[in-house]
Amino acid sequence: MTDELELKFDALAVGAFKSVGRPVARREDLRLITGKGRFTDDFNEPGQVVAVLVRSPYPHARINRIDSDTAKQMPGVLAIYTGEDCRADGLGIISHSPVPSTRSDLKLTAPGGGAIFEGPHALLPVDKARHVGEGIAMVVAESHRQALDAAEHVRVDYEPLPWVADSAVAIRDGAPTVWDEVPNNVCVDTRFGDTAATDAAFASAAHVIEMEFPIQRVTATPLEPRAALGQYDEASGRYTLNAGSNGAVTHKRQIAGALNVDPENIRVLCFDVGGNFGTKNRVYVEFGLVLWAARKIGRPVKFLATRSESFLSDYQGRDLLTRVELALDADGTFLAYRASNLSNVGARIVSLSPLGKGAPLVTGSYRIPAAEVRAWAAFTTTTPTQAYRSSGRPEVIHALERIIDTAAHRLGFDPIALRRKNLVSSEEMPYTNAFGITYDSGDYIKSMDIALRLADWDGFEARALAVRERGLRLGRGFANYVESSIGAPRERVDMTISPAGRVEVVVGTQPTGQGHETSFAQVTADLLGIDANAVDIVYGDTDIVAEGGGSHSGRSMRHASTAIYGAIEKLKVYAIELAADVWGIETQAIGYGDGRFVETGGARRFDWFELAALEAERAGGGDQRGLRISHSHEMHTPVFPNGCAACEVEVDTETGFVRITKYVAVDDVGRVINPLIVDGQTHGSIATGAGQALWEQCYTDPDSGQPLSGSFMDYGIPRADEMPSFITAFNEVPSPTNPLGVKSGGEGPTTAALAVIINAIVDALRDLGVDDIPMPATPFQVWQSIRDAQG
Amino acid sequence: MYPFEYVRPASVEEAIGLRRADAGAQWLAGGMTLLPSMKLRLAAPSQLIDLTDVEGLDEWSIGDEHIVLGSMSSHRRVAEADEVRTRIQALSTVAAGIGDPQVRNRGTLGGSIANNDPAADYPAALLGLGATIRTSQREISADEFFKDFFETVLEDDELVVAVSFPVPRRAAYLKFRTPGSRYALVGVMVAETRDGVRVAVTGAGPGVYRATQLETALAEDFRPEALVGLDMSPDGLNADMHGSPEYRAHLTGVLARRATAQAIACEN
Numbered sequence A: 001m002t003d004e005l006e007l008k009f010d011a012l013a014v015g016a017f018k019s020v021g022r023p024v025a026r027r028e029d030l031r032l033i034t035g036k037g038r039f040t041d042d043f044n045e046p047g048q049v050v051a052v053l054v055r056s057p058y059p060h061a062r063i064n065r066i067d068s069d070t071a072k073q074m075p076g077v078l079a080i081y082t083g084e085d086c087r088a089d090g091l092g093i094i095s096h097s098p099v100p101s102t103r104s105d106l107k108l109t110a111p112g113g114g115a116i117f118e119g120p121h122a123l124l125p126v127d128k129a130r131h132v133g134e135g136i137a138m139v140v141a142e143s144h145r146q147a148l149d150a151a152e153h154v155r156v157d158y159e160p161l162p163w164v165a166d167s168a169v170a171i172r173d174g175a176p177t178v179w180d181e182v183p184n185n186v187c188v189d190t191r192f193g194d195t196a197a198t199d200a201a202f203a204s205a206a207h208v209i210e211m212e213f214p215i216q217r218v219t220a221t222p223l224e225p226r227a228a229l230g231q232y233d234e235a236s237g238r239y240t241l242n243a244g245s246n247g248a249v250t251h252k253r254q255i256a257g258a259l260n261v262d263p264e265n266i267r268v269l270c271f272d273v274g275g276n277f278g279t280k281n282r283v284y285v286e287f288g289l290v291l292w293a294a295r296k297i298g299r300p301v302k303f304l305a306t307r308s309e310s311f312l313s314d315y316q317g318r319d320l321l322t323r324v325e326l327a328l329d330a331d332g333t334f335l336a337y338r339a340s341n342l343s344n345v346g347a348r349i350v351s352l353s354p355l356g357k358g359a360p361l362v363t364g365s366y367r368i369p370a371a372e373v374r375a376w377a378a379f380t381t382t383t384p385t386q387a388y389r390s391s392g393r394p395e396v397i398h399a400l401e402r403i404i405d406t407a408a409h410r411l412g413f414d415p416i417a418l419r420r421k422n423l424v425s426s427e428e429m430p431y432t433n434a435f436g437i438t439y440d441s442g443d444y445i446k447s448m449d450i451a452l453r454l455a456d457w458d459g460f461e462a463r464a465l466a467v468r469e470r471g472l473r474l475g476r477g478f479a480n481y482v483e484s485s486i487g488a489p490r491e492r493v494d495m496t497i498s499p500a501g502r503v504e505v506v507v508g509t510q511p512t513g514q515g516h517e518t519s520f521a522q523v524t525a526d527l528l529g530i531d532a533n534a535v536d537i538v539y540g541d542t543d544i545v546a547e548g549g550g551s552h553s554g555r556s557m558r559h560a561s562t563a564i565y566g567a568i569e570k571l572k573v574y575a576i577e578l579a580a581d582v583w584g585i586e587t588q589a590i591g592y593g594d595g596r597f598v599e600t601g602g603a604r605r606f607d608w609f610e611l612a613a614l615e616a617e618r619a620g621g622g623d624q625r626g627l628r629i630s631h632s633h634e635m636h637t638p639v640f641p642n643g644c645a646a647c648e649v650e651v652d653t654e655t656g657f658v659r660i661t662k663y664v665a666v667d668d669v670g671r672v673i674n675p676l677i678v679d680g681q682t683h684g685s686i687a688t689g690a691g692q693a694l695w696e697q698c699y700t701d702p703d704s705g706q707p708l709s710g711s712f713m714d715y716g717i718p719r720a721d722e723m724p725s726f727i728t729a730f731n732e733v734p735s736p737t738n739p740l741g742v743k744s745g746g747e748g749p750t751t752a753a754l755a756v757i758i759n760a761i762v763d764a765l766r767d768l769g770v771d772d773i774p775m776p777a778t779p780f781q782v783w784q785s786i787r788d789a790q791g
Numbered sequence B: 001m002y003p004f005e006y007v008r009p010a011s012v013e014e015a016i017g018l019r020r021a022d023a024g025a026q027w028l029a030g031g032m033t034l035l036p037s038m039k040l041r042l043a044a045p046s047q048l049i050d051l052t053d054v055e056g057l058d059e060w061s062i063g064d065e066h067i068v069l070g071s072m073s074s075h076r077r078v079a080e081a082d083e084v085r086t087r088i089q090a091l092s093t094v095a096a097g098i099g100d101p102q103v104r105n106r107g108t109l110g111g112s113i114a115n116n117d118p119a120a121d122y123p124a125a126l127l128g129l130g131a132t133i134r135t136s137q138r139e140i141s142a143d144e145f146f147k148d149f150f151e152t153v154l155e156d157d158e159l160v161v162a163v164s165f166p167v168p169r170r171a172a173y174l175k176f177r178t179p180g181s182r183y184a185l186v187g188v189m190v191a192e193t194r195d196g197v198r199v200a201v202t203g204a205g206p207g208v209y210r211a212t213q214l215e216t217a218l219a220e221d222f223r224p225e226a227l228v229g230l231d232m233s234p235d236g237l238n239a240d241m242h243g244s245p246e247y248r249a250h251l252t253g254v255l256a257r258r259a260t261a262q263a264i265a266c267e268n
């Protein structure tokens, strides 16, 4: 049964909470730091064999022939599979459902409207390789070494084709075509907003500022590379996959589609996941391949990506070319905004989330009455892109917060005053923006004031002088952000309260480091009025977890707490009926408070566990597990986490070296369930954004189309010693959309980080003539920008 | 990795004998370069001759004019040794700045110079300080030892035994790190030795080299001011995502100036 919950809650009174809101240490940490985690590669089965992929060395090449005769004869080799074998066996394609489709998503379409051509994702291609690192054949052997040896002897006759890595080049006339079905590579082209109103506002504006920002491609590099263990049980006809992801349930359905089997015949197991950041949200070809090979060979098959393979074939992030225009009147009031957002989807469409989520947020936290966005996308011969921490939002917030800074300086406004003047105020909440998207709640101006105070914004000049004396320059930056948290709308909880005094909560979200076992237990315990240590959170096995949307888009805490709340409300009604029956009184004569059911005016009382014991007893020979409830809900209303960041950077203009010396983040994540966990998320989230601003880049050689940042030697991942000690604060405005008032943490700080850091660097260099710096602002880039500005 | 044999000789003679008997064999020192290349299947030695137990390779001899460090000295040992710091602080700086603690615990002086990575630090230290490399066959000056790009004059069966560093009057090493790898994008050793001023540059070109233009200027006037306005030529320098030849040339000048100032400041 699905309940569409009443959307207007009075957020639960703060006094009701004992554990929620406290910095409870994560209960999963002891297990994880003592090597007791259950990551995919920790699972091994008797008779297990190893799969290795033969990957394309070309960005674009026709596959004329694959000769594996020699390789098949090599020691330990069990099988070598190609795209033709998949086709002959009737395998399907991975249906990624890439188009965001909740009720609040803007509907992306193909150019001219209509269905989007996604570029079918077969487990192995038969026609062409479309990016370096695409799997072309799979070798299965007794040992990893034997599989690698044989893979070196699989001869693929490639016919190299012209390649294109850059979306701006891919849309030009005469660019190489990635899919014959879409000759000009433009697979999505949709406009949103009110063109006439926007044009009119621009026509009447006193000032128009225009800028273009390439938001470079990055990759998530989770500590645990992707891995898969496939098994097939001949007797039952069932497949079992161990694979780390953001939610086993979705993967189960999509893998079933790729194998052309009934989803009920697939079991997906996913316990601990060593980092995700979006890259593990989507199904990989190896997941289907190990299952299929396990059936064909009759033995369990394991795949474990190397770091090198991960750099080439993990779904990557960002890669948006955004051109924006801001119209202002003479006193600095924002009048209108235009954006053209061109997404590089790579070789095929795995997800349009980055494009779709960014488009309606291009106007960010500001009151901009008229706006228009063109959201379009191009195929290129690169690894597909996918949602990456705060999918789509840092891109558009970067453009907005950069253009506001630029406008302030070109037109002579104070950048803070210009922001303050145009920010949506708390009185205007809920606020509907120019794209019809309603921001649920927030107090943006208060967040800004908190951040300015924590950053000692006004004390900047003195600090800057001191830094100058050391031969360096100090710059300061500010950025506001609002982001959206939507995600799959359905979630389910199965709860059992046992006579033994334990509460089990089965839930369909999937932690990949966020501490759900702790925070969900805190919520459950407070809503039941019991101790959090009595609660066990269960996830990650599709035979137990029947439904669930997984963890993405900041949905987990909000959906899980809402489902837990709904389950407990239902259970209370049942428990009161049970107590009334036992005591032989009317239900109205029973009150509930603080975990106890009490006879009004009488002495009799039950707690949850006593009722569970009664329930078990009454079941007789039946189900003696205690009080049980299942609850599913659907929640389509998005929430809008928001906040801001301020930072200072020291720049060495001689070398281009940048050091972040101060970083303040103020975030409204709605109700903070566990401030320790949210702070940890904030820290990581800032580092994610700082990495993109300063170092990270999936760099493609302009001469050969080869990805050159293929290892940590060239890919600049942020490190702890490069970060200052963060100053963080919450501006907790509970969301009215769900009972706990949850918004979301963990992605907001990334959203602001790109812009705030680049704003600060540009501030430090403005009098040298620098008014923008492309990301990543590596020392080389900063030096080059200064040099270019000096002419 | 491909399969290989593993042996652990006890003497230089034995190690050389093993190497001569197998053309595909390689010495294994700290393994911090060789093992990752083997794991990536970029190197496939038939045999690893582990030098850990070879007698004499970790011996030091410390004098006032020279310090001699055995080839198996780990970066960590060199970085932490007082007898190195008090005589050639720039050398401690070099060793302390290599990689991370794990790499410094395993990686060795001999391995680093034999490998001659174009961005490695020790080659700049040896060339800048005018060191002499003692091998199982001969003594080679640093000026002759390093060739281009991962190449040295070492014969296949020639083992680095030790390196002798003359104690300079003053010296300093500065490296500007590449984001990501943290290897030198450019590293500069500036030294005023008993035989004159030497400036060695790593990271900027296809191999370590001496910046004679800077040496000449500093020989006349060993002050950072002497280098102001010197335009370094980008010709032949590396171009990649981390820096253009012009940027590397520019950094060379900046680092040389700063290193000179530091050498003067650290003078004891």
Ligand SMILES: Cc1cc2nc3c(=O)[nH]c(=O)nc-3n(C[C@H](O)[C@H](O)[C@H](O)COP(=O)(O)OP(=O)(O)OC[C@H]3O[C@@H](n4cnc5c(N)ncnc54)[C@H](O)[C@@H]3O)c2cc1C
Pocket (backbone or CB within 6 Å): B026, B027, B028, B029, B030, B031, B032, B033, B034, B035, B036, B051, B071, B072, B097, B098, B099, B100, B103, B106, B107, B108, B109, B110, B111, B112, B113, B114, B115, B117, B119, B120, B121, B122, B154, B158, B159, B160, B161, B182, B183, B184
């Ligand atoms: C993560 C990481 C970061 C690093 N960062 C830096 C850095 O910042 N700066 C830097 O300079 N280096 C860096 N290195 C390299 C490091 O210094 C290596 O230790 C060094 O380059 C090789 O020394 P090794 O003892 O490990 O040699 P091995 O890897 O054991 O050997 C390297 C080569 O030298 C040969 N060889 C070894 N010993 C001898 C000998 N006595 N005589 C003749 N040939 C010999 C071997 O046969 C092999 O071909 C880094 C390495 C890693 C893994």
